Amino acid sequence: MLQLFLLIIHIAVIFVGPIFMIGIINRVKSLWSGRRGPRLNQSYFELLRLLRKTPVYSQVTSWIFPMAPTIVLATTITASLLAPIVAGYAPIKFPMDFVAFVYILGLGKLMMMLGALDTGSAFEGMGASREATYSGLAEPVFLLGLGTLAWASNATTFQDLVAPSNVPLLDLGLRITISLAFFAILMIEASRVPADDPTTHLELTMVHEVMILDHSGPELAMVQYASAMKLTMLAGIIASILNPIVSGDNVFLTIVSALLSILLMVVIAISIGMIESLIARLRFVTLPLYVLAAFVAVVLSLVIVTANREYF
Amino acid sequence: MLIAGLSLIAGMLGALVLPTNRSRIAFNLSAQFVACVCVLFCTIPILFGSASQQGYMTWSYPVERIDLSLDPLGSFFLTFSLPMTFLGSVYAVGYLEHDIKSTRHVGTHFALLTLVQFSYIIVYTVQNAFAFLVGWEFAAIGAWLLVIWYHRNQKIRFAGFNYLVSTHFSLLFLVAAVVIMHGATNSFQFSDFKEFLSTSSVARNITFVLLMTSFGLKSAFFPFHSWLPRAHSAAPAHVSALMSGVIHKAGLFGMFKVISLVQTPELWMGWYLIIVSCVSAFMGVLYTISQRDIKRLLGYSSTENVGIAGIGIGVGCLGLAMKYPSLVALGFGGAFLHIFNHALFKCLLFYGAGSIYRFTHSIDLEKLGGLHARMRWTTPLFLIGSFAGSALPPFNGFVSEFIIYCGLLQPVAELGMGRVVFLLVVALLALVGGLAALSAARSFGLIFLGVARDPSCVHPESKEHPLMIIPMVIHLVGILLIGIFPALGVYLVTQPTTLMLKLSSSPDAVLSEFVPMSLMNSLTFVSVILISVFALIMVVRFSVLPTCNRRHVTWGCGYTAPNSRMQYSGSSFSDPMVKIFGDLLRFITREELPVGVFPEDGKYETHCIDTVERKIFSLLAGVEKVADKAMRKLPEVSEFSFAIGLIALILLVCLVTLQ
Numbered sequence: 003m004l005q006l007f008l009l010i011i012h013i014a015v016i017f018v019g020p021i022f023m024i025g026i027i028n029r030v031k032s033l034w035s036g037r038r039g040p041r042l043n044q045s046y047f048e049l050l051r052l053l054r055k056t057p058v059y060s061q062v063t064s065w066i067f068p069m070a071p072t073i074v075l076a077t078t079i080t081a082s083l084l085a086p087i088v089a090g091y092a093p094i095k096f097p098m099d100f101v102a103f104v105y106i107l108g109l110g111k112l113m114m115m116l117g118a119l120d121t122g123s124a125f126e127g128m129g130a131s132r133e134a135t136y137s138g139l140a141e142p143v144f145l146l147g148l149g150t151l152a153w154a155s156n157a158t159t160f161q162d163l164v165a166p167s168n169v170p171l172l173d174l175g176l177r178i179t180i181s182l183a184f185f186a187i188l189m190i191e192a193s194r195v196p197a198d199d200p201t202t203h204l205e206l207t208m209v210h211e212v213m214i215l216d217h218s219g220p221e222l223a224m225v226q227y228a229s230a231m232k233l234t235m236l237a238g239i240i241a242s243i244l245n246p247i248v249s250g251d252n253v254f255l256t257i258v259s260a261l262l263s264i265l266l267m268v269v270i271a272i273s274i275g276m277i278e279s280l281i282a283r284l285r286f287v288t289l290p291l292y293v294l295a296a297f298v299a300v301v302l303s304l305v306i307v308t309a310n311r312e313y314f
Numbered sequence: 315m316l317i318a319g320l321s322l323i324a325g326m327l328g329a330l331v332l333p334t335n336r337s338r339i340a341f342n343l344s345a346q347f348v349a350c351v352c353v354l355f356c357t358i359p360i361l362f363g364s365a366s367q368q369g370y371m372t373w374s375y376p377v378e379r380i381d382l383s384l385d386p387l388g389s390f391f392l393t394f395s396l397p398m399t400f401l402g403s404v405y406a407v408g409y410l411e412h413d414i415k416s417t418r419h420v421g422t423h424f425a426l427l428t429l430v431q432f433s434y435i436i437v438y439t440v441q442n443a444f445a446f447l448v449g450w451e452f453a454a455i456g457a458w459l460l461v462i463w464y465h466r467n468q469k470i471r472f473a474g475f476n477y478l479v480s481t482h483f484s485l486l487f488l489v490a491a492v493v494i495m496h497g498a499t500n501s502f503q504f505s506d507f508k509e510f511l512s513t514s515s516v517a518r519n520i521t522f523v524l525l526m527t528s529f530g531l532k533s534a535f536f537p538f539h540s541w542l543p544r545a546h547s548a549a550p551a552h553v554s555a556l557m558s559g560v561i562h563k564a565g566l567f568g569m570f571k572v573i574s575l576v577q578t579p580e581l582w583m584g585w586y587l588i589i590v591s592c593v594s595a596f597m598g599v600l601y602t603i604s605q606r607d608i609k610r611l612l613g614y615s616s617t618e619n620v621g622i623a624g625i626g627i628g629v630g631c632l633g634l635a636m637k638y639p640s641l642v643a644l645g646f647g648g649a650f651l652h653i654f655n656h657a658l659f660k661c662l663l664f665y666g667a668g669s670i671y672r673f674t675h676s677i678d679l680e681k682l683g684g685l686h687a688r689m690r691w692t693t694p695l696f697l698i699g700s701f702a703g704s705a706l707p708p709f710n711g712f713v714s715e716f717i718i719y720c721g722l723l724q725p726v727a728e729l730g731m732g733r734v735v736f737l738l739v740v741a742l743l744a745l746v747g748g749l750a751a752l753s754a755a756r757s758f759g760l761i762f763l764g765v766a767r768d769p770s771c772v773h774p775e776s777k778e779h780p781l782m783i784i785p786m787v788i789h790l791v792g793i794l795l796i797g798i799f800p801a802l803g804v805y806l807v808t809q810p811t812t813l814m815l816k817l818s819s820s821p822d823a824v825l826s827e828f829v830p831m832s833l834m835n836s837l838t839f840v841s842v843i844l845i846s847v848f849a850l851i852m853v854v855r856f857s858v859l860p861t862c863n864r865r866h867v868t869w870g871c872g873y874t875a876p877n878s879r880m881q882y883s884g885s886s887f888s889d890p891m892v893k894i895f896g897d898l899l900r901f902i903t904r905e906e907l908p909v910g911v912f913p914e915d916g917k918y919e920t921h922c923i924d925t926v927e928r929k930i931f932s933l934l935a936g937v938e939k940v941a942d943k944a945m946r947k948l949p950e951v952s953e954f955s956f957a958i959g960l961i962a963l964i965l966l967v968c969l970v971t972l973q
Contacts, residue, residue: 056860060868062765064686064693068862072855076848080840094843096836101719102707104744106844109706112751116697119759119882122684123868127759127882134755135890138748146741149723153733156725216869220859224851290894308734 004256008091011260015238016082020230021046023237023271030275045230049223057219062122070117071217071224077110078228078235086161087238087267089259090245097158100148104141107191110228111137118213129212132286136197136209139293140190147180147187147300151243154307164242172310176303177243183299184240185270186292192233195278197289207283233274234267241266318352318396319435321345326428329421335414338421339407342428346403349431350396357389361809381441381503386809387574388438390650391567393806394657395434395560401785402552402661403427408781409552409668423463430456430561437564443492443502450488450564454481457561461549473548480531480541484565487528491521504575512577522583525572526590533565535624536594539617540927543605546613547677551668554609558616558664559657566620566653569627570646570814573634577817584632588735591624592742597898599749603756603888604899604922608667608677611757612660615703618746619656622715623649625739629721630814632732637819643828644721646814650807652714655796659702659711662789666696669782670761674771679884681768682761691778693762695786700754702793705747708841709797716800716837717829719743749891756887765878798841801834885920900925 025042032039059067084103086092092099115134118126148163154176157163166173190197193210202208208215214225244266247259284292325345332338360366366385384392403424407414414420429452436449458481462474492502494517499506511518531538546554569587573579598617605611626649633641669692670685671677686693698709705711722736722743766772796803804825811825870876885892892899901920908916 053859056864057862058864058866059862061865062684062868064763066686066697066763068855069852072851073848076844076851079847080844083843084840094836094840096833098716098720098723098833099836101716101723102712102837102840105705105707105712105716105747106840108704108747108751109701112701112704112706112755115755116759116763119755120763121868122764122878122881123870123876124880124882125869125871127887130755130759131882131887131890134748134752134887135894138745138752138891139894141748142741142744145744146737149737149740152723153725153737158723158725219862220855224855286890287893304734304737308731311730311733 004251004253005091008089008256008260009093011088012083012091012093015088015264016079016231016234019234019238019267020227021049023234023267024230026268026271027275027278030272031279034276034279045226049227052218052223052226053220055219057217057221060121060123060216063120063216066113067117067120068221070113070120071221071228073113074110074117075224075228075231077106077113078231081106081110082231082235084160085235085239086164086242087235088242088263089247089249089256090161090164090242090263092159092161095159095161100152100160100163101145103160104145104148107232108141114213114225117217121216123216125212125215128206129209129215132209133213136190136289136293139290140187140296143183143293143297143300144187146297147183147303150300150304150307151176151180154310164239164245166246166248172306176306179299179303179306181240181243183296183303184236184243185273186296186299188233188236188240188270189274189277190289190293191236192229194233194274196281196284197292199278199283202283237267237270238263240270318349318356319432321349321352322428322432322435325349326425326432329425329428332421335418335420339414339424342421342424343400343403343407346396346400346428346431350400353392353396353435356384357393360384360386360389361393361806363809380445381505382439383441384439386813387567387570390654390807390810391438391563392434394654395438395563396431398560398657398661399427399431399434399556401788402556405552405555405665405668405782405785406550408779409550409672411779423460426456426460427556430460430556434560434564438567441504443495443504443507447485447488447492450485453561453564454478454485457481457553457557460553461545461557463550463553464548467548470548473544477541477545480538484528484531484538487524487531491524491528494521494524504571508575508577511572511575514580518576519580522572522576523586526569526587529565529568529572530590531565532568533562533620534613534617535590535620536597536617537926539594539598539614540924540930542613542617543601543607543610543924543927546616547607547609549609551609551664551671554613555661555664555668558613559661562616562620563653563657566623566627566649569624570810573627573631574814574817577634579631579635581632581635584628584635585735586628587631588625588628588739591621591628592739593621594618594624595621595746596742599746599753600895600898601922601924602753603749604885604892604901606679606884606921608670608679608757608761609664611679611753612663612667615663615750615753616656616660618750619652619660619703622718622743622746623652623656625649625743626652626714626718626721629718629736633721634814634818636732638724638726639815639818639820639823640724640828641721641726642815642818643811643823643825644717644724647804647807647811647825647829648714648717648721650810651717651796651803652711654803654806655702655710655714655793658789658792658796659699659709662695662699662786662793663703665782665786665789666692666699669778669786670696672782673776673778674773676768676771679757679760681766681771683767683878683881684763684765686762688776689762689778691783692786695783695790696762697758698790698793699786700758702797704751704754706751707797707837708844710793710800710803711797713796713800713803713837715743715747720829720833752888752891756884760882760884760887764881767878767881767883769878798838798845799834800837801831804829804834898925900928 024045029039083093115130118130151163155163198209241263249256249259325342329338329342369382371380433449433452458478495507498510534542601614626645630642630645702709702711705715808825815823903920905918
């Protein structure tokens with residue numbers, strides 16, 4: 003019964019959450035610019051508008067072009083069923099599912115790149131090249147962080163490894179470090195400042211936006227929605243890592259834990275909005291250093307776990 | 315098995331002797347088919363649990379008796395080697411269509427393919443080192459002659475010679491190891507080697523390193539891979555496919571065999587294998603992203619995948635050394651399955667590359683483009699092969715890497731600092747996967763998507779040959795089956811892994827204890843969800859939402875005259891990543907820049923060359939300089955006196971040895 007309740011909340015957060023996460027980010031950015039900003043559910047109306055438009059395809063694209071956004075959306079939905087988002091609950095669990103999570107998202111990224119190369123334009127090729135490079139560098143850091151968490155909590159499933167363990171102080175240090183690293187990775191994966199600017203349309207400065215330059219109508223809606231869903235999913239994972247409540251079978255604690263998760267996700271959205279307003283996007287040549295910083299954070303957490311295991 | 319061997323020999327002779335090309339091919343293919351059926355008849359029961367078969371052949375000199383044993387390890391390798399070579403021969407009928415219609419004796423080619431199949435039977439069943447070396451040599455010579463099929467081209471001859479020398483280096487190390495083992499045990503039998511190899515001694519450790527070097531040379535581990543890019547580029551597509559997918563797996567078979575003879579390897583052996591494999595995987599994929607020749611790219615990808623399988627073997631070895639049966643099962647199981655999966659998708663990719671070559675007469679990425687419109691079969695086949703090569707779900711490359719990840723991430727308690735190294739290997743595997751995805755996007759995107767970059771590659775009369783498509787489709791079926799139903803792959807590798815598990819601390823364990831059916835079913839479940847969500851979205855999108863009714867030019871930011879050369883090229887696509895890892899790669903440039911007041915056309919080419927090969931050649935050049943200087947110092951001798959001196963020396967040596 004409790005599992006069914008959590009499943010319904012999970013599905014609701016996956017499908018409705020992206021709208022509000024984007025809405026919160028845009029509202030925060032507007033407030034920092036001194037404007038009132040759009041409604042919180044504005045992106046719902048944007049997506050609806052796009053779904054009603056007739057798309058125009060380029061003359062050189064093949065059957066891969068309309069299929070790519072579909073695969074991106076399908077992989078994002080499937081991966082979000084594997085990820086613990088609300089109250090540390092994931093609908094599908096099996097040993098080492100976090101590896102499947104990373105690779106399913108990888109399939110989406112590859113299809114996105116192929117859809118971009120299909121247009122035969124230099125701009126989309128540039129976007130695909132950059133996306134391949136930076137997400138290729140970010141994936142190992144992410145998987146190393148998940149592996150460290152798995153070692154620390156002696157767990158094998160995604161849901162178990164984000165669950166709080168019973169050595170609180172060490173756990174706190176570990177989780178804060180990993181959350182910071184994952185937050186940096188979220189910036190890259192969800193195409194946010196300082197890795198990529200989602201509002202620029204100067205061709206030489208885009209990564210994700212330039213890959214979808216030729217997409218229109220329902221294809222564009224699917225890609226934007228999938229991108230927002232990925233943001234929600236990664237924010238949910240960070241929220242689950244930081245969530246200290248062990249709910250078990252207690253209904254009250256589960257509800258509190260779910261509300262805390264959603265609150266943490268809102269806080270993450272607000273901080274993304276603030277970072278986007280206050281910090282400029284990094285130069286592309288320094289992005290590898292940014293990934294290296296995240297890697298150093300994960301290695302630091304690995305050192306924490308090793309020290310704990312070896313000396314305590 | 316005897317029938318299979320005789321059938322192959324008959325096939326070889328028939329291919330050489332019969333009058334017309336068509337009859338030679340027909341006879342040879344039917345002989346190969348008969349051999350495949352016989353072999354599968356013997357090996358599949360063994361893979362599903364029945365006992366190993368033993369036998370022996372009497373021979374005269376230098377060994378009186380050759381023991382043959384068909385154990386799960388050998389039968390696993392035989393099960394995929396012979397049918398895939400048969401499919402390669404079928405592909406060859408399509409690929410060599412032009413040669414078949416001409417007066418060239420194509421039977422030689424098919425006879426060589428049959429020779430290579432015969433060598434598999436020898437290598438994977440004999441228990442005698444001498445016969446093993448003979449089989450090894452058959453495979454090497456057969457592969458060399460197949461590589462230089464278009465021997466009128468000097469570059470191809472050189473590539474073949476390079477390959478011949480490297481494979482004989484591997485033979486050299488193997489012979490050295492056999493000599494040491496023969497000296498210790500005074501026999502050529504593997505069962506006698508087992509006692510020598512399982513007791514720890516300095517000689518044993520040296521032998522182990524020699525054997526691993528030999529198998530590393532054969533299977534193209536880094537830094538012994540330098541023959542690989544030239545050989546794969548020069549050989550006909552199906553020969554590259556078979557070399558990459560099947561023939562060079564004999565090196566990995568050798569590694570498994572050695573470990574099963576060593577029985578309890580020491581810790582350093584496992585770590586050595588893991589480190590060599592990690593370097594191999596990383597350098598392999600790094601070279602992949604910068605190549606412009608499709609077949610070289612796929613060759614380096616073989617180095618990468620053999621590295622991944624090697625990581626599995628290393629994990630299994632550590633499991634044997636530290637007595638963790640879970641690591642043994644997951645490491646070796648993952649390695650076995652990865653070898654099989656790699657054969658499936660790599661052959662598919664090479665067949666696709668051959669199809670592209672026959673269609674456009676070019677294998678240069680920088681000149682191709684837009685082939686999706688006319689190569690309707692090859693495009694989806696190559697696409698799925700690329701997905702499988704980047705280890706993406708729901709295809710088979712993911713399944714074997716998943717099992718290796720399970721091995722690396724096992725919550726094994728007393729591994730200590732080893733656990734940290736395993737986690738770093740996990741990160742490296744993820745990086746290798748990311749780079750492989752980059753390479754897949756680059757190669758597929760540049761060849762098939764967009765517009766043709768060089769119009770001279772567009773031949774309006776080219777067609778895709780059906781005999782080239784059919785083997786690709788069969789491989790695709792294998793990829794999809796194992797990808798969506800990984801339980802099938804696990805069934806296939808259960809018996810060989812159980813053989814290795816017998817050496818571990820829990821000899822009665824089976825693979826399904828560590829890779830439970832529930833896990834495989836979960837992977838199937840996830841694949842099914844992915845495919846159904848995709849299908850649902852496609853249905854909704856194309857029935858309910860508006861579809862495209864108008865095509866227009868690609869948005870070029872207002873530029874009115876875009877041409878195909880403005881598309882992203884291969885070197886630009888991999889440029890950001892290459893700049894990051896730049897010190898490990900080496901590029902040469904050839905330029906003729908326009909000069910003067912009225913400049914002519916200029917040109918500028920970059921090629922990524924193999925660093926190891928460059929170093930070997932510069933070393934040889936240095937040695938040649940030294941030898942040249944030394945020879946200049948010797949006085950001039952007439953040939954007659956030189957011959958007399960040589961004969962005298964030989965007579966002296968004979969007299970001394972006969973004393």
